[in-house]
Amino acid sequence: MKKWTLIHKGKPELTREAEHFNISPEISQILKNRNINSEEEIKLFTNPTLDYLRDPFLMKDMKKAVDKIKEAVSDNKSIWIYGDYDVDGVSSTSVLLTYFKSIGYKVKYYIPNRLEEGYGINKEAIEYINKEGCDLMISVDCGITSVEEVEYANKLGITVIITDHHECQSEIPNAYAVINPKQDDCNYPFDMLCGCGIAFKLVQALTPKEEFKNTVNDYIEITTLATICDIVPLVDENRIIVKNGLKTMKSGKNTGLSELIKVCGVDKEKIGSSHIGFTIGPRINAAGRLGFSNLGVELFIEDDKEKAHEIALLLDEKNNDRQMIEMKIHHEAETIIKSDKSYQDDKVIVLAHEGWQHGVIGIVASKLTEKYYKPTILMCIEDGQATGSARSIKGFSIFEALNNCSDILTKFGGHEQAAGLSIKEENIEELRKRINESADVNLSEEDMIEEIKVEYELDENVVDFDLIEQLRKLEPFGMNNPTPKFIIRDCILRDMRLMGQNKQHIKIDIEKDNRYECVGFNASHLIEGLKVGDKIDILFQLDENTFMGNRKIQLLIKDIRLSHPKSTTKNIEAIKLMNKLVPSDENELYKISDIDTGLENVNISGKKEENIFEYLKEETLVIANSINGFFRAKSDVSLLDEDVDISFRKIEYNKKHSKINLIFAPNIDKIDLKRYNNIILYDYLYTKEDYVNLYANKENECKVIKNYSEIDKIYIKSIMENIIPNRNEFVVVYKYILKNKEIRFRIDDIMGIFKIIPLKMFTIFKVFKELDLIDMEIDEREFLRIEVLPKPEKKLDLNSSKILKNLNQIKEKAIEIYNY
Secondary structure (H helix, E strand, O other), X not given: OOEEEEOOOOOOOOOHHHHOOOOOHHHHHHHHHOOOOOHHHHHHHHOOOXXXXXXXXXXXXXXXXXXXXXXHHHOOOXXXXXXXXXXXXXXXXXXXXXXXXXXXOOOEEEOOOOOOOOOOOOHHHHHHHHXXXXXXXXXXXXXXXXXXXXXXXXXXXXXXXXXXXXXXXXXXXXXXXXXXXXXXXXOOOOOXXXXXHHHHHHHHHHOOHHHHHHHOHHHHHHHHHHHHHOOOOOOHHHHHHHHHHHHHHHHOOOHHHHHHHHHOOOOHHHOOHHHHHHHHHHHHHHHHHOOOOHXXXXXXXXXXXXXXXXXXXXXXXXXXXXXXXXXXXXXXXXXXXXXOOHHHHOOOEEEEEEOOOOOOHHHHHHHHHHHHOOOEEEEEEEOOEEEEEEEOOOOOOHHXXXXXXXXXXXXXXXXXXXXXXXXXXXXXXXXXXXXXXXXXXXXXXXXXXXXXXXXXXXXXXXXXXHHHHHHXXXXXXXXXXXXXXXXXXXXXXXXXXXXXXXXXXXXXXXXXXXXXXXXXXXXXXXXXXXXXXXXXXXXXXXXXXXXXXXXXXXXXXXXXXXXXXXXXXXXXXXXXXXXXXXXXXXXXXXXXXXXXXXXXXXXXXXXXXXXXXXXXXXXXXXXXXXXXXXXXXXXXXXXXXXXXXXXXXXXXXXXXXXXXXXXXXXXXXXXXXXXXXXXXXXXXXXXXXHHXXXXXXXXXXXXXXXXXXXXXXXXXXXXXXXXXXXXXXXXXXXXXXXXXXXXXXXXXXXXXXXXXXXXXXXXXXXXXXXXXXXXXXXXXXXXXXXXXXXXXXXXXXXXXXXXXXXXXXXXXHHHHHHOO
């Protein structure tokens, strides 16, 4: 279950600044949601030209590095680029190689084999480079944690320049220059560039300013690829790079990348960040994961179209190999999790296995993190040593967690959401224990529920192709500028079906004022338990589908939840609510007030509020008396980022204080009304006396909002007409349970067994329990158990039931004001 949170509650608002740029209220609100408010900020976001790139020399050690590189070129020194094997490292290496090629200077490069050497700089590689002849080594996308390795290079007489973007540890390597904006003493105003972004800034610093304006497109496509694939925030310089890089990709300046795009079957004219992240990037990564990182570099520096095409095909083949290995590891990991119940209680999944390929486990770790919404560490064991990848969730820094376990780790590095590590096999269980102890302290139960930020509730009447085109102008989407997500609530589910070879995708039709086609990829689990005719809320991205020249608006489903079942007699939550409607004992009886003054002045009429969120603020009481009202209220309060406590019949004020209390079917006189600033009614109250009590006992400043309309009377009427069984129904049920002695069944099977609606059945059961005829309980798995008690000596007298008397009194009072 995911939590949906509205960033903006209410209708989208057009700001004066956005109006200046002829922007619609819908787009204006999205910009405001991203804290883009001033005209200058809007201008930069909507038109991020390369003129806004920052001065690279603001970065610590940049001038020092540039001077040393120019000196090495001037003195004809041997230069090596030391990269990493993922998209970011391969791209960083390619960008520097392209620069040196442009000035006619030959350099060499080295990328470690992921399967044999692992991540980062290693001594064996330094020895190899030294033997080949190296005066200056420039690391890209790695090196910030390589303290010992840099010291070793220094002893060999190799000058080292580090360019990296990963988190710094307590000790910075003793390199000639360290370019990493994450250093504490670096004052560069933007520290979220990827590794290739840092390499890009180094090239910018190495190139005369006017010349760089003409050559920037030689590097920006590859830097764009790395920026998107490394999942860094797409704001500031990252947004400038990606926005302009995507434009350049359409003309295909880089031959190798152009051929790979072609092999992937992506239309260059429509290329976007999603194509890069999910189609193109994985093919570069796949080669590195399988030990062929050089393929990516060779592709990006190749000018011959035919050769580039051959490399692109080979990368595609390696990606297919990677997918097969990934599927095998994923299946084995799931088998381990399902076969050991202790993993259900762990807040961090830690798995290790022999034979897993450590080049692929990072992808599987990501998938497990997404599925279970838990930080995940996967490791492959080989010769007593485990090498692994870690992925995390919001609010839990996996880098910090590993740092706290550094005494048992051989090596580790990374950042808040992803990391790499190595550890001795005998310490794996200790790592699992300690990292989960850290998670128990730092992750609450609420943190373990994935939160989806929703821009606002979209009015379906503004959904058109023009809005889709306006949304595209906000691209590129990525971290800190996510693809806008919206919700539409109370849609009727008209049709649903599974698609795909493994039936993993869904296609549904929904209807509110209009009818829409919706598609959900890898979302088959979202329609489990739903039935055609149910009312649902959908969370989606707005898109279009073009087929055979026909354009059609399409909603890309990201989540679905039930807003109101078509049949309340077959829905477990609705049936549970019916149980709550019936008092269980004397302490829960509805109080029938003897108030008679002021009844004639009671105004019970209300109206549905257009923006109820205006009133759902601190110290608010929300009251629902019907199943429909409860579902409406629950839907509204669930979209808030406030603490909400849901209660049934009475509120436990000694519990942890919540800003908003939602209560179902309460006794008004048992609520401390004076503590609330707002009281919102989602249903009519049962009696006029309830209204008098409500107004008499609240604080004078407290506002009562009657958030219901005339049509909602039918729900109260339905309760009153169906809550009290007739005598014959009591007799039929008692004979049945006498015959069976003990019965256990799912509560949503009540109708099928007794042919009586659940609301009446709960009244029957509770009256029987009150009269000591049965014992009953509902367990955690939604099973109802009925046990027949010894037959009483006295004859059964239903009239002695206080519950039944109470319900009849309430019904009489309700008839007085609802006139049916």
